[in-house]
Amino acid sequence: MTRLPGNEEIAALVEPDRVHKRVYTDPAIFELEMARIWGNAWVYIGHESQLKTPGDYFTTTIGRQSVIVTRHNDNNVYVLYNRCAHKGAQVVSDGCGHAKQLRCAYHGYVFDTDGSLLHIPREEGYASSTFGRDDPMADIRQVARVELYRGFIFANQSKQGPDLASWLGPAITSLDNAVDRSPVGEIEITGGILRYEHDANWKILLENVSDNMHPTVTHQSTWQPAKQLAKEFPGNEKPLALAMLEPFGSSYEFFDEIAMTTCGNGHTWSGGNATIHIGYPRESKYVQDMIAAYGEEKTNRILSMNRQNTIVYPSIAFKSALQTIRVYRPIAVDKTVQETWTFKLNGVSDDMLHTSVLYNQLIFSPFSMAGHDDYEAYHRIQHGLQTEASEWVSQHRHFGRDRQNGDGVSQAPGTSDIVFRHEFEAWKNYMVAA
Numbered sequence: 001m002t003r004l005p006g007n008e009e010i011a012a013l014v015e016p017d018r019v020h021k022r023v024y025t026d027p028a029i030f031e032l033e034m035a036r037i038w039g040n041a042w043v044y045i046g047h048e049s050q051l052k053t054p055g056d057y058f059t060t061t062i063g064r065q066s067v068i069v070t071r072h073n074d075n076n077v078y079v080l081y082n083r084c085a086h087k088g089a090q091v092v093s094d095g096c097g098h099a100k101q102l103r104c105a106y107h108g109y110v111f112d113t114d115g116s117l118l119h120i121p122r123e124e125g126y127a128s129s130t131f132g133r134d135d136p137m138a139d140i141r142q143v144a145r146v147e148l149y150r151g152f153i154f155a156n157q158s159k160q161g162p163d164l165a166s167w168l169g170p171a172i173t174s175l176d177n178a179v180d181r182s183p184v185g186e187i188e189i190t191g192g193i194l195r196y197e198h199d200a201n202w203k204i205l206l207e208n209v210s211d212n213m214h215p216t217v218t219h220q221s222t223w224q225p226a227k228q229l230a231k232e233f234p235g236n237e238k239p240l241a242l243a244m245l246e247p248f249g250s251s252y253e254f255f256d257e258i259a260m261t262t263c264g265n266g267h268t269w270s271g272g273n274a275t276i277h278i279g280y281p282r283e284s285k286y287v288q289d290m291i292a293a294y295g296e297e298k299t300n301r302i303l304s305m306n307r308q309n310t311i312v313y314p315s316i317a318f319k320s321a322l323q324t325i326r327v328y329r330p331i332a333v334d335k336t337v338q339e340t341w342t343f344k345l346n347g348v349s350d351d352m353l354h355t356s357v358l359y360n361q362l363i364f365s366p367f368s369m370a371g372h373d374d375y376e377a378y379h380r381i382q383h384g385l386q387t388e389a390s391e392w393v394s395q396h397r398h399f400g401r402d403r404q405n406g407d408g409v410s411q412a413p414g415t416s417d418i419v420f421r422h423e424f425e426a427w428k429n430y431m432v433a434a
């Protein structure tokens, strides 16, 4: 059996300005992460628009735990371990759908959509045993805690710890902003889902989201031709796709202006005055509808919150101004599934949705102009770290220069390593405190 490292050994892997490569490469560390981080953090499950009516369900994972997410006939959302209470078969195969009840494909036990046992074939066979319907072990087990915030579903495998809103802290404002951008205050998952498996540790993918020193270099083959082509379109007439690709080649000064904010529990956001998404055209009808719904001052506040990415650690990176979300699902120490989803703002024209879908296709899909550059970088890091060169991975950039704003919120220029240092502060808290 693999020897699991003790607390002291784990704590020594994270220094204030660097981390040991084992955090990305050691299977024993990964095992502990599944229990101590993914077993104790609130993990993003999905959005309630995926469960419109009682009986709707979908499957997903929390860490490596397979779960079924249902809307029960009490209208509540349930998150159930995908494991039959009888002999352990997965009850629902991967996917989504609608079912009145959940019937196990092995011996036909039937469960309600909240997991409670409804029917056992030839039940009298248990009369002389300790097994009984009153035994909670006869139900499909529910994940310890489930909470919804404005339609976003999170679950936590531990009964201990803060409620969802307290745990999100100031990062909750990014979820608010995504929903507030709809004049009717409602968003909805729509379209398909992009899902890829990468040969890299989950933290490498997550860190890439906040790495503003890489776009100019890694995505050079994308932004250079985009900039060239854009010259052929005078004024504001260039296609939206070019407006999306060009900023990847912005100056380091511009990327510094994309300020990074850290706000506790590993949560962070990038953006403020600057983001690579500023400059997309906006319909005047949309702005009028927003003003009619919220008034001018609140509309300005909502639309001027230009966060590029918000990371709700450890499971999502969220573009609230563009309604796309990337979800991270660890599989093994060097294997991660990344999903990207798009939200529609209810009460607005489909053109806004097209902007989100176009970005998703252009940057994250198999047809992407930029995503593949990042995928190559993930794999190179995972392979490079296997060598017997340095034991340590640098997080030195702008070290010691963070601005503390109080209440646990800190800020730094966009090219700082502040986010990575903050993520590993949270990592260490989860990994050692447990």
Ligand code: FES
Binding pocket: 084, 085, 086, 087, 088, 089, 104, 105, 106, 107, 108, 109
């Ligand atoms: S394993 Fe599910 S009914 Fe037997």
Ligand SMILES: [Fe+2]
Binding pocket: 208, 214, 215, 218, 219, 370, 373, 374
């Ligand atoms: Fe990138």
